[in-house]
Amino acid sequence: MANITTRKGAAASGRKGATTGGHNGVKGAPPEVVPPKGKTKDIVLSWISLVARLILGGAIFYAGIIKLPDMSQSVTAVKNYQILPVGWMTQTVGYALPLVEVLLGLAIILGVFTRWTSLLGAIMMVVYIAAIISLWIRGININCGCFSPPKVLPDDAANAYLQDILRDIGLLACGVFAFLFPASPISIDKWIAGNDLKES
Numbered sequence: 001m002a003n004i005t006t007r008k009g010a011a012a013s014g015r016k017g018a019t020t021g022g023h024n025g026v027k028g029a030p031p032e033v034v035p036p037k038g039k040t041k042d043i044v045l046s047w048i049s050l051v052a053r054l055i056l057g058g059a060i061f062y063a064g065i066i067k068l069p070d071m072s073q074s075v076t077a078v079k080n081y082q083i084l085p086v087g088w089m090t091q092t093v094g095y096a097l098p099l100v101e102v103l104l105g106l107a108i109i110l111g112v113f114t115r116w117t118s119l120l121g122a123i124m125m126v127v128y129i130a131a132i133i134s135l136w137i138r139g140i141n142i143n144c145g146c147f148s149p150p151k152v153l154p155d156d157a158a159n160a161y162l163q164d165i166l167r168d169i170g171l172l173a174c175g176v177f178a179f180l181f182p183a184s185p186i187s188i189d190k191w192i193a194g195n196d197l198k199e200s
């Protein structure tokens with residue numbers, strides 16, 4: 001009788017372990033895309049991550065979409081930075097950048113591979129910040145061309161480099177936050193993970 005009782009207890013323990021296995025009690029759920037349940041702090045973080053993702057993705061998407069009607073302005077904006085040493089490189093980056101911004105921004109907004117697309121967005125902000133700082137150091141007076149047509153400013157005209165840098169630092173912070181806490185209540189990642197779990 002004692003042996004039977006022991007086996008029943010072990011079986012019950014095994015069933016309990018199987019039920020609680022995995023993330024949030026669901027076996028096999030990828031922890032980085034499924035929002036946590038039950039902990040107020042984790043729930044708050046997941047919603048902040050969603051807001052950060054939408055801000056970063058929305059800014060990148062908008063910066064790209066407004067350039068698409070006239071791609072030559074994007075080429076001019078890249079040329080005004082006077083960084084790339086060869087003309088064909090300026091042309092390539094100028095024409096490719098709006099498409100990259102639209103696709104990356106859309107991926108971040110929708111929550112596709114959230115951790116890695118957010119990281120790419122953060123890296124993009126680092127590049128933009130470095131480029132603007134280089135303009136300031138070299139005394140080149142232009143507008144950044146991020147959300148408006150490119151323009152060379154007179155030497156004595158006020159620029160917006162500080163505001164541009166602070167804005168991009170804020171977007172960088174959004175990207176880092178979404179990278180560190182990619183789980184959010186609404187995302188393609190979460191939807192795919194949920195479907196995979198239903199089929200398994």
